[in-house]
Amino acid sequence: MSTSVFSQNTKTALIIIDIQEFYFPGGKSELTDPELAAQNAQKLLQSFREKNMFVIHVKHNFEPGGNIHQLVKPLPSEKVIVKDEVNCFKNTDLEQYLRENKITDLVLCGMQTHMCLEGGTRAGSDLGFTCTVIDDACATRNLKFGDKIIKAHDVHYATLSTLQSYAKVMDTNTFLKTFK
Numbered sequence: 001m002s003t004s005v006f007s008q009n010t011k012t013a014l015i016i017i018d019i020q021e022f023y024f025p026g027g028k029s030e031l032t033d034p035e036l037a038a039q040n041a042q043k044l045l046q047s048f049r050e051k052n053m054f055v056i057h058v059k060h061n062f063e064p065g066g067n068i069h070q071l072v073k074p075l076p077s078e079k080v081i082v083k084d085e086v087n088c089f090k091n092t093d094l095e096q097y098l099r100e101n102k103i104t105d106l107v108l109c110g111m112q113t114h115m116c117l118e119g120g121t122r123a124g125s126d127l128g129f130t131c132t133v134i135d136d137a138c139a140t141r142n143l144k145f146g147d148k149i150i151k152a153h154d155v156h157y158a159t160l161s162t163l164q165s166y167a168k169v170m171d172t173n174t175f176l177k178t179f180k
Contacts, residue, residue, distance in 0.1 A: 001117050005009055008027040008107045009104065010104045010130070011054075011101070011102050011103050011104050012054070012103065012104070012105040012106070012107060013053070013054035013056055013098060013101070013103045013105045013106055013109070013112075013126060014044055014045065014048040014053065014054065014055045014056065014089070014106075014108075014109075015106055015108045015109075015120065016041055016044075016045065016055070016058065016072050016109055016110055016171060017040055017056050017058045017088060017108060017109055017110030017111065017116050017117050017122075018020070018058060018059065018060050018110050018111045018112070018116045018117075019034075019038050019065060019068060019069045019072050019109075019110055019112070019119050020036045020059060020060065020062070020065060020066055020068055020069060020088050021065040021066070021068075021069055022062065022064065022065030022066065022070075022109070023065075023111050023112070023139070024038075025058070026069060027065045028064060028065055029083035030139060030141070031111060031112060031141045031152070032139060032140065032153070033139055033143055033152075034139045035071060035133070036124070036139070037109070037110075037111065037137050037138055037139035038069050038071040038072060038139075039071060039134065039135075040086045040109070040134065040136050040137035040171075040172040041071070041072050041109045041110070041134075041137040042072055042075050042125050042133060043137075043172055043176065043180075044085065044107065044137055044175070044176070045072050045177065047176055048107075049075075050173045051076050054079075054096070054101060054103060055074075055078045055079070056073075056078070056079045056080075056081060056094070056180065057072070057074045057078060057079070057080045057081070057162070058080075058081045058083060058088045058116070059080060059081065059082050059083070059121070060082075060083055060084075060116065061084050065147060066082075079097060081093070081094050081097075084174045085119075085168050086115050086116050086118040087116075087119040087120060087122075087123045088119070088123070088164070089115065089120065089123040089127065090123070092159045095127060099131070102129060103129070105127065105129065105131075105132070106121075106130070106131045106132070106160070107123050107131075107132045107175070108120055108121050108124070108131060108132070108133065108134070108167070109133070109134040109137035109138055110138060111137065111138065111139050111140070111177060112138075112139065112140040112141065113138040113140040113156045113160065114140050114142075114143070114148045114156070114158075114159040115153065116153050117133070117159075117163070118136050118159050118162075118163060120169050121163055121166055122163075124158070124166075125166035125167060130168035131166060131168070132167055132168040132169075132170065132175065133160065133163055133167045133168070133169045133170075134170065134171065134172055134175055135156075135160050135170065135171055136171045137172055138154070138156065138160075139152075139156070140152050140155045140156045140159070142148070143155050144156070157172070
């Protein structure tokens with residue numbers, strides 16, 4: 001029998017960060033395998049909805065292609081945060097909303113792993129929230145440094161390896177098996 005990754009005294013919210021159309025094929029900032037990440041985020045979203053738990057969608061204020069992807073489209077009852085910064089807490093009401101609703105634990109996923117997902121996770125941890133990152137519900141892209149190309153796979157896993165200092169990191173299936 002699996003045990004929950006959260007104690008009974010916690011209140012948990014799912015934060016889906018920047019799963020927006022411009023990251024998908026044909027968009028202005030295509031990522032590597034965004035479809036798979038969005039499908040896993042959709043599984044998390046369905047689980048949270050079935051349990052009537054808090055869901056927060058974060059959307060970077062950018063056009064064209066700034067709509068939240070259809071796989072994780074918000075319901076009218078779900079909170080949507082629009083941001084202009086990498087860190088979804090900076091210059092938004094996210095922290096206030098979480099505190100007002102007595103949220104203690106955050107489950108985070110989204111795009112890009114090395115930017116907005118990382119920024120939100122670190123900020124959430126710094127603010128005292130217990131964070132869990134769902135690694136296969138995140139995506140990123142190749143990066144360039146000088147004449148070197150860093151493959152998206154390496155960027156993704158390097159970021160996740162550092163985030164282990166701020167969060168539990170696990171895949172969708174492991175999370176869903178233990179999330180009761």
